[in-house]
Amino acid sequence: MSLSKRLGKIMPAIVLSPSLAVVTLCVYGFMAYTALLSFTDSKMFARFDFVGWRQYGRLFESPRWIIAIENMAIFGTLYIVCATCLGLFIAILIDQRIRFEGVFRAVFLYPMALSFVVTGVIWQWLLNPGLGLEHMMRELGWTSFTFQWLIEPNRAIYTIVIAGVWQVTGFVMALFLAGLRGVDTEILRAARIDGAPIHKVYTRIIIPALRPAFLTVFVIEAHLAIKSYDLVVALTKGGPGVSTELPSTFMYSMTFTRNELAVGAASATVMLVTLASIIIPYLYSELRHEPTT
Amino acid sequence: MSLQLDAESAAILSPGIDLRISRILGRYFVYGCLVVLAAIFLAPLISMLFTSLKSMDEIRSGNILSFPKALTFEAWQHVWGSACIGVTCGGLKGYFGNSFLIVVPATLISVGFGALNGFVFANWRFRGDHILFGLILFGCFIPLQIVLIPMAGLLGVLHLAGTIPGLVLVHVVYGICFTTMFFRNYFVTIPAEIFKAARIDGAGFWAVFVRILLPISWPIVMVSIIWQFTGVWNDFLFGVSFAAGSSQPVTVALNNLVNTSTGTKAYNEDMAAAMIAALPTIIIYVAAGRYFLRGLMAGAVKG
Amino acid sequence: MKMANLAINHINKSFGNLTVLKDIDIAIEDGEFLVLVGPSGCGKSTLLSIIAGLDDHTSGSITIDGKSVQGLEPKERDIAMVFQSYALYPAMTVEQNIGFSLEMSKMPKPERLERVGKVADLLQIRHLLKRRPGQLSGGQRQRVAMGRALVREPKIFLFDEPLSNLDAKLRVEMRTEIKKLHQRLGATIVYVTHDQIEAMTMATRIAVMKDGILQQFGTPEDIYDRPANVFVATFMGSPPMNLLPAVIVDGSQGLSIQGADAMLPVPFSAVTRAPQGKKVLLGIRPEWLSLASTSTYQPTLDLYVEVVEPTGPDIFVALRLGEREIMGRLPTGSRTRVGEKARFAVDLSKAVLFDAETGIAI
Ligand SMILES: Nc1ncnc2c1ncn2[C@@H]1O[C@H](COP(=O)(O)OP(=O)(O)O)[C@@H](O)[C@H]1O
Ligand SMILES: [Mg+2]
Numbered sequence: 001m002s003l004s005k006r007l008g009k010i011m012p013a014i015v016l017s018p019s020l021a022v023v024t025l026c027v028y029g030f031m032a033y034t035a036l037l038s039f040t041d042s043k044m045f046a047r048f049d050f051v052g053w054r055q056y057g058r059l060f061e062s063p064r065w066i067i068a069i070e071n072m073a074i075f076g077t078l079y080i081v082c083a084t085c086l087g088l089f090i091a092i093l094i095d096q097r098i099r100f101e102g103v104f105r106a107v108f109l110y111p112m113a114l115s116f117v118v119t120g121v122i123w124q125w126l127l128n129p130g131l132g133l134e135h136m137m138r139e140l141g142w143t144s145f146t147f148q149w150l151i152e153p154n155r156a157i158y159t160i161v162i163a164g165v166w167q168v169t170g171f172v173m174a175l176f177l178a179g180l181r182g183v184d185t186e187i188l189r190a191a192r193i194d195g196a197p198i199h200k201v202y203t204r205i206i207i208p209a210l211r212p213a214f215l216t217v218f219v220i221e222a223h224l225a226i227k228s229y230d231l232v233v234a235l236t237k238g239g240p241g242v243s244t245e246l247p248s249t250f251m252y253s254m255t256f257t258r259n260e261l262a263v264g265a266a267s268a269t270v271m272l273v274t275l276a277s278i279i280i281p282y283l284y285s286e287l288r289h290e291p292t293t
Numbered sequence: 294m295s296l297q298l299d300a301e302s303a304a305i306l307s308p309g310i311d312l313r314i315s316r317i318l319g320r321y322f323v324y325g326c327l328v329v330l331a332a333i334f335l336a337p338l339i340s341m342l343f344t345s346l347k348s349m350d351e352i353r354s355g356n357i358l359s360f361p362k363a364l365t366f367e368a369w370q371h372v373w374g375s376a377c378i379g380v381t382c383g384g385l386k387g388y389f390g391n392s393f394l395i396v397v398p399a400t401l402i403s404v405g406f407g408a409l410n411g412f413v414f415a416n417w418r419f420r421g422d423h424i425l426f427g428l429i430l431f432g433c434f435i436p437l438q439i440v441l442i443p444m445a446g447l448l449g450v451l452h453l454a455g456t457i458p459g460l461v462l463v464h465v466v467y468g469i470c471f472t473t474m475f476f477r478n479y480f481v482t483i484p485a486e487i488f489k490a491a492r493i494d495g496a497g498f499w500a501v502f503v504r505i506l507l508p509i510s511w512p513i514v515m516v517s518i519i520w521q522f523t524g525v526w527n528d529f530l531f532g533v534s535f536a537a538g539s540s541q542p543v544t545v546a547l548n549n550l551v552n553t554s555t556g557t558k559a560y561n562e563d564m565a566a567a568m569i570a571a572l573p574t575i576i577i578y579v580a581a582g583r584y585f586l587r588g589l590m591a592g593a594v595k596g
Numbered sequence: 597m598k599m600a601n602l603a604i605n606h607i608n609k610s611f612g613n614l615t616v617l618k619d620i621d622i623a624i625e626d627g628e629f630l631v632l633v634g635p636s637g638c639g640k641s642t643l644l645s646i647i648a649g650l651d652d653h654t655s656g657s658i659t660i661d662g663k664s665v666q667g668l669e670p671k672e673r674d675i676a677m678v679f680q681s682y683a684l685y686p687a688m689t690v691e692q693n694i695g696f697s698l699e700m701s702k703m704p705k706p707e708r709l710e711r712v713g714k715v716a717d718l719l720q721i722r723h724l725l726k727r728r729p730g731q732l733s734g735g736q737r738q739r740v741a742m743g744r745a746l747v748r749e750p751k752i753f754l755f756d757e758p759l760s761n762l763d764a765k766l767r768v769e770m771r772t773e774i775k776k777l778h779q780r781l782g783a784t785i786v787y788v789t790h791d792q793i794e795a796m797t798m799a800t801r802i803a804v805m806k807d808g809i810l811q812q813f814g815t816p817e818d819i820y821d822r823p824a825n826v827f828v829a830t831f832m833g834s835p836p837m838n839l840l841p842a843v844i845v846d847g848s849q850g851l852s853i854q855g856a857d858a859m860l861p862v863p864f865s866a867v868t869r870a871p872q873g874k875k876v877l878l879g880i881r882p883e884w885l886s887l888a889s890t891s892t893y894q895p896t897l898d899l900y901v902e903v904v905e906p907t908g909p910d911i912f913v914a915l916r917l918g919e920r921e922i923m924g925r926l927p928t929g930s931r932t933r934v935g936e937k938a939r940f941a942v943d944l945s946k947a948v949l950f951d952a953e954t955g956i957a958i
Contacts, residue, residue: 005669008498011499015498016409016413016414019406019410019429023429023432026447027431027432027440027467028428030444033442033443034439034440034442034443037442046446090327093323093326094327098324104331108334109578109582109585110578111334113523113574114571114575116527117527117529117570118547118570118571121548121567122337124551124563125340125357125560125563125564126357128558131352131560140356171589174590175590220593223434227436227437227438229438229529230530230544233548233552234547234548234552237552251438252534255442264442268436268439268441271436271438271439272435272438275436276435280431283431484681484683486680487685487686489677490683490685491685492650492669492670492671493648493670494700495669495697496696500700504685504696505687505688508686508688
């Protein structure tokens with residue numbers, strides 16, 4: 001075999017190998033490294049003196065981490081439920097053969113083009129107790145209106161939900177809209193001719209047919225929720241106090257400001273495992289349906 | 294599955310007049326809801342724009358949605374050129390430039406590699422190819438917190454810590470997973486017979502890629518470029534973790550400007566800064582919204 | 597024009613543990629038109645890909661002009677291929693599409709354009725040279741795909757169901773055109789189809805395949821008149837060959853048709869190989885039946901006419917013999933009426949006997 005022919009045969013491998021090397025190192029190697037680190041007693045620098053599960057014990061005894069997890073549960077649940085319901089509702093409205101559909105879609109989707117930091121900054125302004133929404137409502141005549149969630153430790157987490165839902169709803173709407181457009185119109189016609197009222201058509205035929213879309217929406221939302229970091233930093237800085245701490249902000253401060261590298265690594269590992277338990281089954285089911293070409 | 298269609302088929306069965314009334318009511322309901330929701334969704338953007346064009350006095354006297362009576366670009370000028378961020382007082386413009394210096398190479402390199410990888414994954418069958426692709430796919434979805442610590446170490450070893458090339462590297466590494474997926478999923482839809490014909494015609498790897506594939510790939514190239522551009526531009530976590538001082542991207546500078554200022558908050562400046570940081574991606578969204586949406590949908594793995 | 601003989605020697609092919617080709621053995625001479633025919637999924641395209649060098653085989657060998665092509669890339673085998681989907685390069689003009697292989701072999705541009713022009717004239721597509729595939733009709737794309745193969749002046753042409761995406765009328769036209777091209781160029785052609793009419797009309801040799809196994813290899817007349825087994829008998833020909841279950845009686849002289857009170861003599865060609873009492877299938881093509889004149893010397897059957905379908909040149913008649921249904925094909929003008937019983941002569945000199953158990957011709 002000539003040299004050029006042999007080169008041609010292995011060209012795909014040559015082309016693929018830099019990326020594979022990088023992904024192997026920087027995704028899987030780093031995952032392993034971080035997981036390993038979580039079993040050491042590293043503080044400011046990585047040191048490989050293994051201490052077993054001790055850092056995980058410390059993690060789950062830390063009140064700050066517990067708050068982060070509780071906030072994650074509140075934020076995650078509300079974020080997913082609100083964005084899903086609102087997104088589905090808007091998708092159904094847009095699917096009614098309306099005029100200016102493109103304009104409406106663009107209006108609902110644009111927040112997705114913004115950085116989470118920008119979103120955080122905007123909502124910090126809109127919800128600020130002095131000059132924001134409260135001020136406007138009072139000016140409009142509702143003098144007793146108070147809205148101070150941003151500075152109330154028990155409420156601040158909901159402002160993150162509001163901003164997050166505002167940002168992601170358009171995307172959820174688009175995913176549902178694609179699903180709705182895929183529903184077989186023949187079946188719907190038949191159902192209507194059979195005399196099914198319109199709400200029944202939705203609850204019995206269309207929404208069940210959207211199951212794959214629901215799954216995708218859920219996975220995307222869960223993924224975004226668990227990774228949320230920028231939004232919290234920009235909107236509340238985790239405060240007041242640590243009242244809007246999330247696992248991501250916890251991990252960052254442990255790692256980069258508190259010199260608790262191992263605890264940071266342990267929290268990152270918990271985040272990875274949580275996310276992987278959602279993503280892997282999803283990817284598996286998505287890929288399994290692919291034809292092998 | 295439109296209301297019209299449903300109403301038409303229902304009209305066959307029931308007396309028309311009541312139905313027509315409820316149909317008109319239904320239309321009012323649909324448009325009413327949409328207009329109200331659209332207004333709510335637009336309000337933050339409008340408020341951001343209006344506020345950035347007001348003086349602080351007017352902000353105090355007006356409300357979040359009131360139109361600026363005396364338009365002023367002072368806030369814009371100040372945050373662009375002279376606001377103090379960290380220890381320097383040169384405004385956002387340097388950081389805005391940094392973001393471009395990071396985004397452009399990171400986008401081009403990751404899209405280039407993604408196109409080649411996608412081509413290989415779509416057209417070469419080898420042992421474990423599906424597993425390998427699955428591993429790359431999973432790389433799209435990891436929480437990036439898991440790589441922060443070792444990546445900081447690696448950048449240190451490479452003497453890239455705190456530099457723009459370092460950030461480019463990081464964005465390329467984690468962008469490749471997405472671009473590979475985009476291109477692979479696009480290329481598998483191209484009929485296999487085209488590649489067979491090319492082989493018979495004697496075209497090698499690069500001839501097939503450059504002459505046959507690339508000329509028909511511009512939609513997915515657009516999608517990937519826009520995805521990477523917005524993703525890297527909007528990044529905060531990598532920027533705040535790996536960039537130092539004057540090499541920070543605009544998102545980090547924006548956060549510093551807004552959240553570390555002392556004294557009374559200058560909301561007009563905050564909004565002007567947010568507008569500046571948001572402008573490139575908003576322009577892309579307006580100019581190429583179709584590709585932006587396609588990228589989002591493809592990023593949801595759905596083909 | 598160059599041409600070559602081709603030998604496919606004991607080719608086996610499996611994908612994992614799925615065997616798709618079993619011991620395929622075919623050899624053709626220079627300038628032959630070999631048609632591989634069989635139902636979808638029987639391995640025709642796989643065999644063609646192996647000849648082209650696009651796919652590896654598990655065992656066996658391919659020789660072109662007596663030389664093994666083992667390990668040669670497709671471009672080194674001096675072959676050209678036309679695909680079912682045409683596989684034109686979407687971003688290139690027709691001219692670039694046709695000239696691409698020459699460009700890849702670094703032929704200088706003036707010479708290349710001349711070759712492309714000649715082929716375009718041959719196929720009457722010169723006016724399309726500057727267009728892109730998206731701007732062409734199905735028939736035009738088909739021609740471009742042929743042009744891409746012709747321009748290489750290969751030793752062997754490979755066609756993979758090239759006409760199956762055309763409408764019926766165009767398909768017949770192109771069939772004739774490809775046949776003319778073959779006669780004009782004298783090239784060696786391997787042509788894959790699942791359409792038995794295409795096979796019959798175009799081939800000088802037919803290889804009938806099923807489930808990865810070669811059923812019969814021969815001239816169209818062999819295949820049609822002397823099918824090797826029941827599968828070939830029914831797959832080739834439309835309407836298919838009638839198969840009547842029968843038992844050999846009278847010391848190997850007579851055939852007792854099962855499910856009907858009828859007797860026929862054993863076809864002469866099979867007498868020595870059909871022992872008394874053997875269960876067989878009697879194969880009769882529809883056109884081997886004719887309305888019997890009073891003076892016929894051929895054996896006859898009295899059949900009940902159930903359906904009459906004039907098609908223009910022929911009349912198809914569905915006939916009944918006891919429990920058995922028989923299709924007949926009569927010339928236009930034959931006088932038959934539904935519901936009547938008529939006497940039909942059977943051309944037993946052509947009839948074929950199959951072993952009822954194995955399905956193999958006796
Ligand atoms: N790459 C492949 N991997 C696995 N099985 C294949 C592959 N290509 C073809 N087959 C199988 O081989 C058989 C023959 O396919 P093919 O040659 O395309 O049939 P035909 O062209 O006669 O319709 C089919 O059962 C098909 O499913
Ligand atoms: Mg085939």
